[in-house]
Amino acid sequence: MKNDETLNVNKNNWENLYSEKTTFLQYPADWIIRFHNLYLKKNLPSGKVLDYGCGTGNNSIFFLDKGYEVWGIDVTESYKKLVKANMESRGHNVSLMEKFAVLSPDAKRLPYEDNFFDLIVANQVLYYLPTEEHIKKIVQEFHRCLKPGGTVFITMMGPKNYYIVYHAKQILNNNVYEIHFDDPNDRLKGYREFIYLVRDESELCHLFSEFTPVNIGYLDQGLFTVKSNFHWIFVGQKK
Numbered sequence: 001m002k003n004d005e006t007l008n009v010n011k012n013n014w015e016n017l018y019s020e021k022t023t024f025l026q027y028p029a030d031w032i033i034r035f036h037n038l039y040l041k042k043n044l045p046s047g048k049v050l051d052y053g054c055g056t057g058n059n060s061i062f063f064l065d066k067g068y069e070v071w072g073i074d075v076t077e078s079y080k081k082l083v084k085a086n087m088e089s090r091g092h093n094v095s096l097m098e099k100f101a102v103l104s105p106d107a108k109r110l111p112y113e114d115n116f117f118d119l120i121v122a123n124q125v126l127y128y129l130p131t132e133e134h135i136k137k138i139v140q141e142f143h144r145c146l147k148p149g150g151t152v153f154i155t156m157m158g159p160k161n162y163y164i165v166y167h168a169k170q171i172l173n174n175n176v177y178e179i180h181f182d183d184p185n186d187r188l189k190g191y192r193e194f195i196y197l198v199r200d201e202s203e204l205c206h207l208f209s210e211f212t213p214v215n216i217g218y219l220d221q222g223l224f225t226v227k228s229n230f231h232w233i234f235v236g237q238k239k
Helices: 003-019 030-043 058-065 079-089 094-099 132-145 162-167 201-207
Strands: 048-052 069-074 100-102 117-122 146-157 168-170 176-180 192-196 211-219 231-238
Touching: 003 079, 003 192, 030 058, 030 146, 030 211, 030 231, 048 058, 048 132, 058 069, 058 079, 069 094, 079 094, 079 100, 094 100, 117 132, 132 146, 132 201, 146 192, 146 211, 162 168, 162 176, 201 211, 201 231
Parallel strands: 048 069, 048 117, 069 100, 117 146
Antiparallel strands: 146 231, 168 176, 176 192, 211 231
């Protein structure tokens, strides 16, 4: 399967989920909260944040609540109405939506100036890009758009994740897996997407070598059918 086909499958997947409001997260990821409490409070208590692949805006709203200036970007037009609903629920002025944009899934350049952001967050999103080259192009854009000394917070799916262990097959010799949920009783039945897998810390550091590692960690949780949601966490600083 060609790279543009995998991108379109993933984009259409999220377009359907957002337009049908099947996925509507309202609360920030707990690892984002921990990152703020353990690192940002001391090192970056305010500033400009890009939420890359912001989805429904649950993490964007968290940063707004904490007083940051927030920009968001995603690949579907339908995500915006969900971000707006999240803003309204938290009492934020919806005029802030002008900072939320749509990016073509095959884009390899971001629509922002050099040295603009203090922090870029890419939570559970970069692995929807189909190749190492594409991921690295976007990472180079993160580097370009960050101020000197700026910070990135990136999560990538790891090999213990239940998507990979129970629902995937390797389709190319470049870490890309096709995900299928075939069980008719599964909440995600019929769901199909493509994931770029990071197997270990050395692969993680290789992908994000544009940045000096500040911390390398992981998140993991097992609950009911979600046997593990293992993701690597990379916190880095612009060289």
